[in-house]
Amino acid sequence: MNEPILVMDAVSKAYSAAAPILKDISFSQKAGEFVAVVGPSGCGKTTMLRCIAALMQPDQGQVLHNGMHFFDPPPWLSIVFQDYNRSLFPWLSVRRNVAFGLRDIDKRERDERVQTALQAVALEHAADLYPWQLSGGMQQRCALARSIVVQPKLLLLDEPFASVDAQTRIDLQDMVMDICKKMSLSTLLVTHDIDEAVFMADKVVVLSTRPAHVVEEIAVDLPWPRDQLTTKESPEFLRLRHRVYTLVRHQAQKHAGANREELK
Amino acid sequence: MTAKRNHIAPFVWQICTIAALLALWQWAALNHPAPHLPTLQNIAAGYLRLWHGDLLFTAIIPSMSRLAVGFFIAVAVGCVLGLMLGYLRELDPWIRPVLEYLRFIPAVAILPAALLLFGPTDTMRVFVIAFGSVFPVLLAAIDGARRVEPLLLEVARVERLTIPERLFRVVLPAAMPSIFAGVRIALSIALVMMVISELIAADNGLGFYILRNQRLFQTANVYAGVLTIGTIGLVLTLALLALEKRVLAWHRGWRGLANAG
Numbered sequence: 464m465n466e467p468i469l470v471m472d473a474v475s476k477a478y479s480a481a482a483p484i485l486k487d488i489s490f491s492q493k494a495g496e497f498v499a500v501v502g503p504s505g506c507g508k509t510t511m512l513r514c515i516a517a518l519m520q521p522d523q524g525q526v527l528h529n530g531m532h533f534f535d536p537p538p539w540l541s542i543v544f545q546d547y548n549r550s551l552f553p554w555l556s557v558r559r560n561v562a563f564g565l566r567d568i569d570k571r572e573r574d575e576r577v578q579t580a581l582q583a584v585a586l587e588h589a590a591d592l593y594p595w596q597l598s599g600g601m602q603q604r605c606a607l608a609r610s611i612v613v614q615p616k617l618l619l620l621d622e623p624f625a626s627v628d629a630q631t632r633i634d635l636q637d638m639v640m641d642i643c644k645k646m647s648l649s650t651l652l653v654t655h656d657i658d659e660a661v662f663m664a665d666k667v668v669v670l671s672t673r674p675a676h677v678v679e680e681i682a683v684d685l686p687w688p689r690d691q692l693t694t695k696e697s698p699e700f701l702r703l704r705h706r707v708y709t710l711v712r713h714q715a716q717k718h719a720g721a722n723r724e725e726l727k
Numbered sequence: 728m729t730a731k732r733n734h735i736a737p738f739v740w741q742i743c744t745i746a747a748l749l750a751l752w753q754w755a756a757l758n759h760p761a762p763h764l765p766t767l768q769n770i771a772a773g774y775l776r777l778w779h780g781d782l783l784f785t786a787i788i789p790s791m792s793r794l795a796v797g798f799f800i801a802v803a804v805g806c807v808l809g810l811m812l813g814y815l816r817e818l819d820p821w822i823r824p825v826l827e828y829l830r831f832i833p834a835v836a837i838l839p840a841a842l843l844l845f846g847p848t849d850t851m852r853v854f855v856i857a858f859g860s861v862f863p864v865l866l867a868a869i870d871g872a873r874r875v876e877p878l879l880l881e882v883a884r885v886e887r888l889t890i891p892e893r894l895f896r897v898v899l900p901a902a903m904p905s906i907f908a909g910v911r912i913a914l915s916i917a918l919v920m921m922v923i924s925e926l927i928a929a930d931n932g933l934g935f936y937i938l939r940n941q942r943l944f945q946t947a948n949v950y951a952g953v954l955t956i957g958t959i960g961l962v963l964t965l966a967l968l969a970l971e972k973r974v975l976a977w978h979r980g981w982r983g984l985a986n987a988g
């Protein structure tokens with residue numbers, strides 16, 4: 464029980480020798496924990512998630528799920544991709560998209576589970592529409608429903624709220640926190656939004672600019688349940704936000720400095 | 728009111744054109760009686776004779792059965808092989824040169840060899856039809872399978888689909904629009920090969936019927952046979968388009984939005 468569900472042990476990855484993307488990334492996630500990884504755009508967050516999902520293997524280091532190494536995605540892992548509109552099957556209705564990963568169970572149970580997942584993301588009314596008939600926020604919820612319907616233990620979210628409007632974003636944040644707590648999921652959220660990371664997570668992992676490594680891990684002890692207004696106004700939230708902000712800004716300045724060096 | 732008239736106009740013109748062509752033919756047939764220029768009544772009578780009675784069973788049905796079997800084999804083989812080659816790219820370098828060469832052989836050229844191989848049998852004719860029409864399907868399936876959105880394949884991997892499941896549940900539907908385009912071309916080639924295969928050492932089928940009536944100077948029957956083949960081609964194409972409209976409804980909506988947005 465106390466064994467971490469995910470361990471990143473000095474993971475490095477490069478698409479080409481000249482441009483390393485990940486450099487010695489190490490952190491771990493306990494079962495049931497909500498971890499947010501913050502890093503600037505292009506720093507390699509998606510690459511890291513693809514290594515964690517075993518969609519590709521790191522060059523060095525290890526990704527351990529419950530202490531085991533995987534060459535294919537572990538059965539208890541689910542992922543919501545950043546490009547949600549490309550990750551839904553355009554030839555399947557919302558209902559069938561959600562049911563995509565459910566096999567080897569009888570039809571009645573499958574229908575029930577799909578219905579439950581659709582309810583969890585408030586999408587029952589759109590079950591028979593096609594993904595391309597939905598708004599961005601609804602597509603994202605459809606992708607979310609598809610990944611929770613298989614009852615995973617570890618859920619990876621790749622900037623799931625990056626391209627929706629502010630109000631939708633807030634609704635989605637509440638929805639995701641609610642689902643993760645109810646299903647006692649271990650969730651790994653990747654984002655470039657500092658407020659979002661601090662607001663949602665038990666632990667924030669700050670990544671540097673490329674090649675990405677872990678700058679600092681920050682425990683977030685804000686009480687649950689969290690509220691968009693009261694939590695975000697609490698001194699503890701502001702303190703943590705300040706701390707993460709400073710780290711990220713420091714990274715950005717270092718990056719700018721390095722660029723100036725290169726130009727000289 | 729005006730919109731309605733504009734809608735009707737092309738249809739009226741089409742009817743007029745056809746009527747004018749038929750009238751011209753009939754005028755020529757009546758004023759210059761010749762064995763190679765039968766009147767419309769005679770052609771129509773021959774046409775109707777083909778669709779009921781003995782001729783239905785000795786001409787149309789044998790042709791259609793060969794067409795159906797050959798075309799079905801072509802579509803099945805083309806899809807299965809094409810999707811595998813398109814998806815399992817490692818296989819491609821091995822098989823691609825052979826394919827690229829084979830597709831330049833006009834299907835007609837295979838006819839004498841097929842006759843030697845199988846004799847003047849139905850197997851030979853089905854083979855020729857399948858050989859001729861398999862390539863458009865095959866190449867379209869390869870092309871479609873290659874252009875599957877990579878993210879969808881990753882979703883399939885995360886959902887732990889086996890490779891056959893990925894082919895059937897992701898690659899096939901994604902390649903469907905491309906496959907249908909290939910199948911439409913294949914259908915017209917299959918019709919051509921059906922007729923040609925029945926011109927050699929046959930004793931039934933539409934091709935045989937046309938050839939025999941030509942030798943007997945039954946010109947009206949020759950034209951009736953030609954028109955029958957045209958009818959079959961038209962009906963099959965319409966059926967295919969209707970099927971495509973159903974199966975690819977999602978694709979029109981999806982692409983329509985992509986173009987608009």
Ligand SMILES: Nc1ncnc2c1ncn2[C@@H]1O[C@H](COP(=O)(O)OP(=O)(O)O)[C@@H](O)[C@H]1O
Binds near residue numbers: 478506507508
């Ligand atoms: N398949 C790939 N091949 C080569 N380079 C890639 C590939 N995928 C991503 N990259 C590069 O790796 C870097 C990090 O990408 P990514 O992991 O998507 O960053 P993030 O998700 O943090 O924005 C980018 O500079 C990107 O251009």
Ligand SMILES: [Mg+2]
Binds near residue numbers: 508509510621622
């Ligand atoms: Mg990314």
